[in-house]
Amino acid sequence: MLSYFITRIAQAIVVVFAMSVIVFVGVFAIGNPIDVMIDPGATQAIREKLIAQYGLDQPLVVQYWTFLRNVFAGDLGTSMVYNIPVVDLVFSRFPATLELVAVSVLIAVGVGIPAGLWAGYRPDSFGAKLVMALSVLGFSVPTFWIGMLLIMGFAVELGWLPSGGRGDEATFLGVSSSLFTLDGWSHVIMPAINLSLFKMGLMIRLTRAGMVEAMGTDYVKFARAQGLPDRQIVFSHILRNISIPIVTVLGLELGSTLAFAVVTESVFNWPGVGKLIIDSILQLDRPVMVSYLIMVVILFVLINLVVDLVYARLDPRVRLKGGA
Amino acid sequence: MSAALEVKGLTTQFSTRKGAVTAVNDVSFSVQPGRILGLVGESGSGKSVTGFSIMGLIDEPGRIIGGQVMVQGADMRKMSTEEQRKMRGRAVSMVFQDPMMTLNPVLRVGDQMAMAVRVHDKVNKAAAWERAREALEIVGIPAPRERLQAYPHQLSGGMRQRVAIATALLHRPAVIIADEPTTALDVSIQGQILAEVRRLADDIGTAIVWVTHDLAVVSSLADDIAVMYAGRIVESGTAEQVIANPRHPYTRGLIDSVPGLHEPGQDLPQIPGSTPQLVNLPSGCPFRSRCPRATDICASFPHNTGTEAHSVLCHHPLEAT
Numbered sequence: 101m102l103s104y105f106i107t108r109i110a111q112a113i114v115v116v117f118a119m120s121v122i123v124f125v126g127v128f129a130i131g132n133p134i135d136v137m138i139d140p141g142a143t144q145a146i147r148e149k150l151i152a153q154y155g156l157d158q159p160l161v162v163q164y165w166t167f168l169r170n171v172f173a174g175d176l177g178t179s180m181v182y183n184i185p186v187v188d189l190v191f192s193r194f195p196a197t198l199e200l201v202a203v204s205v206l207i208a209v210g211v212g213i214p215a216g217l218w219a220g221y222r223p224d225s226f227g228a229k230l231v232m233a234l235s236v237l238g239f240s241v242p243t244f245w246i247g248m249l250l251i252m253g254f255a256v257e258l259g260w261l262p263s264g265g266r267g268d269e270a271t272f273l274g275v276s277s278s279l280f281t282l283d284g285w286s287h288v289i290m291p292a293i294n295l296s297l298f299k300m301g302l303m304i305r306l307t308r309a310g311m312v313e314a315m316g317t318d319y320v321k322f323a324r325a326q327g328l329p330d331r332q333i334v335f336s337h338i339l340r341n342i343s344i345p346i347v348t349v350l351g352l353e354l355g356s357t358l359a360f361a362v363v364t365e366s367v368f369n370w371p372g373v374g375k376l377i378i379d380s381i382l383q384l385d386r387p388v389m390v391s392y393l394i395m396v397v398i399l400f401v402l403i404n405l406v407v408d409l410v411y412a413r414l415d416p417r418v419r420l421k422g423g424a
Numbered sequence: 425m426s427a428a429l430e431v432k433g434l435t436t437q438f439s440t441r442k443g444a445v446t447a448v449n450d451v452s453f454s455v456q457p458g459r460i461l462g463l464v465g466e467s468g469s470g471k472s473v474t475g476f477s478i479m480g481l482i483d484e485p486g487r488i489i490g491g492q493v494m495v496q497g498a499d500m501r502k503m504s505t506e507e508q509r510k511m512r513g514r515a516v517s518m519v520f521q522d523p524m525m526t527l528n529p530v531l532r533v534g535d536q537m538a539m540a541v542r543v544h545d546k547v548n549k550a551a552a553w554e555r556a557r558e559a560l561e562i563v564g565i566p567a568p569r570e571r572l573q574a575y576p577h578q579l580s581g582g583m584r585q586r587v588a589i590a591t592a593l594l595h596r597p598a599v600i601i602a603d604e605p606t607t608a609l610d611v612s613i614q615g616q617i618l619a620e621v622r623r624l625a626d627d628i629g630t631a632i633v634w635v636t637h638d639l640a641v642v643s644s645l646a647d648d649i650a651v652m653y654a655g656r657i658v659e660s661g662t663a664e665q666v667i668a669n670p671r672h673p674y675t676r677g678l679i680d681s682v683p684g685l686h687e688p689g690q691d692l693p694q695i696p697g698s699t700p701q702l703v704n705l706p707s708g709c710p711f712r713s714r715c716p717r718a719t720d721i722c723a724s725f726p727h728n729t730g731t732e733a734h735s736v737l738c739h740h741p742l743e744a745t
Contacts, residue, residue, distance in 0.1 A: 214637065224484075229715040234453065276616060284552075295722070317525065318520050318522060318525035318526045318528055318583060319527060319528040319529075321481065321520065321527070322520055322526040322527070322588065322591075323539075323540075324481055324512065325479055325481060325512055325513065325514030325517060325518035325520075325592075326512065326513035326539075326591065326592075326594075327509050327510060327511070327512035327514060327540075327542040327543050327544060328513075328539065328543050329543070330541070334544070336531075336539060337531070338530050340530045340531065341528065341529070341530055354697075379486070414530065415529070415530055416530060416577070417529060417575070417577050423598070
C-alpha cells in the first residue's frame with residue numbers, strides 16, 4: 101500500500117513536470133501578450149520596458165527556469181490582466197465551478213444509474229428502448245445548443261428561471277455557497293442539467309451494458325436459485341460488480357468537467373474557472389493559462405488516485421501495489 | 425413414501441428464428457427423499473434445461489409449455505412467480521457447473537450465504553452467519569469461520585464448490601438440482617465431493633438430481649439413472665439396471681464409450697454421427713440415423729417397450745437379462 105502511494109506520487113510529479121514544459125512551450129508559441137495588453141499608441145521604449153519587466157525578452161529556457169524557481173517558492177505568478185496572484189484568482193472562481201459540477205454529476209448519477217439499471221434489467225421493454233434513444237441524444241446533441249434551447253424555453257418564453265449568472269450566496273458552517281439559497285438553486289439548475297446530459301447518457305449506457313452482462317452470469321442465476329428477489333439481486337449482487345467501470349468513467353468525467361465546463365459556463369455566463377481560462381486565452385494572460393493547466397493536471401492525478409482507492413474498496417481482487 | 429420431486433410430462437420450448445425448439449420434451453421422472461437420480465446425456469440433450477425448468481428459472485426466449493413439477497406434492501407450475509421464488513432455495517435448490525462463476529466475486533462468502541439464509545428466514549445477521557458456518561461444517565470445510573470471511577477468489581475450486589453446495593443446503597431443501605457440479609474440478613477433488621454428496625443425501629434425506637454427461641460419475645454415485653437424448657428420456661431405471669443391462673442402443677453406446685471398461689490398447693468404440701439439431705428434428709425415433717438396430721418402423725415414434733421400473737423408448741430394445 102505504501103509503495104503504491106510512493107509510486108503514484110512519483111508518477112504524478114513526472115506527469116506534472118512534463119505537462120508544465122508542454123504548456124509553457126505552447127503558450128510561448130502563441131504570441132506576445134504585451135502586444136495585446138498595451139495601448140497601441142505607446143512608444144517602442146515603453147513597449148520594450150514592459151517586455152523586460154515581465155522577463156519576456158529572455159530566452160525560453162531562462163523564462164521556464166524562472167517560472168520553475170517561482171513555483172517552488174510558492175509563487176505561480178500574477179495575472180497580467182487582473183494584476184492579482186493567479187492562485188487567488190483561480191480559487192476565487194473555483195467554488196462556482198465546483199457547485200455547478202457537483203450538481204450536474206449528482207443529476208447524471210441520480211438519473212443515469214437507475215435508468216441504466218432499468219434498461220439493462222428489461223432490455224426489451226419500451227421504456228428501456230426510450231431510455232436508450234434519449235441517451236444517444238444526450239451525448240450526440242451539442243451542449244451549447246441544448247443550453248441555448250433551455251434558455252429560450254425556461255428563461256425567455258416561460259420566464260421561470262434566470263438566463264445566466266450565479267445566484268445569491270449564503271454562508272453555512274463557514275462555507276459560502278450559492279447552493280444554500282433558493283436563488284442560487286434557480287440559477288444553478290439549468291446549467292447543471294445542461295452539463296449533466298452528456299454524462300447522464302454515458303452513465304445510462306455503461307450501467308445498462310454492465311447490467312445486461314451481469315444478468316447472464318452464473319452468480320446471478322445462483323442467487324435466483326437461492327430464491328433471492330430480483331430487487332435484492334440487483335442492489336446487493338450486481339450493482340457492486342458493475343460499479344467499477346462506472347466509477348472509472350465518473351472519475352474521468354468529474355475531472356474533465358471541473359476543468360473544462362467551458363461551454364456551459366460561457367452559454368450561461370457562469371463565473372467559474374472555465375470562463376476564466378477562456379478569457380485568459382483570449383487575452384493571452386500567460387501566467388493564468390500555465391498555472392491553471394498545471395492545477396488541472398494535479399486535479400486529474402488526485403482524482404485518479406481516489407478512483408484507484410475506490411477500486412480497492414469495491415473489488416477485493418484488486419490489491420494496490422507499486423510498480424504497475 | 426411420497427416423492428420429493430415428481431416431474432410429469434415436462435416440456436420446454438425455445439423460440440428461435442428458425443422456429444420453436446423443444447429442448448425438453450415430455451420428460452417424466454420422480455426422485456424419492458435421500459435418493460440420487462443421475463440425469464445423463466450429451467451436450468444439447470436438454471438435461472440442463474430440465475434442471476432449470478424444475479427451478480422455474482427458464483428465461484426468454486424459453487418457455488415451459490406443459491407438464492407438472494411436484495415438489496413434496498405441490499405443483500410449482502401452478503404457483504405464482506412470487507410463490508415459486510419462495511420455493512427456490514427453501515424447498516428446491518441448485519448447484520452449478522463452474523464454481524469459479526457461481527459465487528459473487530465482490531462479496532464475502534459469509535455475506536452471500538447470510539443473504540441466502542435471510543431471504544427465507546427472518547433471523548438477524550449474526551444468526552445467519554452462524555447458520556452459514558454450520559452449513560460449511562456439514563460439507564466438510566475446515567476452519568469454516570475463517571472461510572466465511574474470505575472472498576471467493578481466495579478459495580480453491582473444490583472449496584468454492586463446497587461453499588456452493590453448503591449454500592444450496594442452507595434451508596435443507598427437499599430437492600437439489602446439481603448441474604454437472606464436479607465437471608470443472610480435479611478428479612481427486614471430484615471424488616471427495618461425490619462422497620460428501622452421497623453422505624448428505626443419506627444423512628439429510630435430500631433428493632438429488634445429478635445432471636451430468638459423465639456416465640462413470642453417475643454409475644458410482646446415483647441410485648437411479650435417466651438417459652436423455654434430444655430432449656427426451658430414452659431409458660430410465662435403477663443404476664444397476666441401466667449400467668449392467670442397458671436396453672436402449674444409445675445407452676449401450678454411451679457405456680461402451682467409457683474408457684476403463686475396456687482392455688487397454690483397443691480402440692474405444694464411438695457412437696457414429698452427432699446429436700441431432702433440435703430445430704428440425706425428424707419424426708420418429710431421433711436416434712435412428714445413428715442407430716445400428718434401426719429399421720423402417722423407427723420412422724414412427726417408439727413408446728415404452730420396457731417395464732414401468734426400467735423404461736426404454738425403443739422399437740428394438742436390447743434383450744433384458
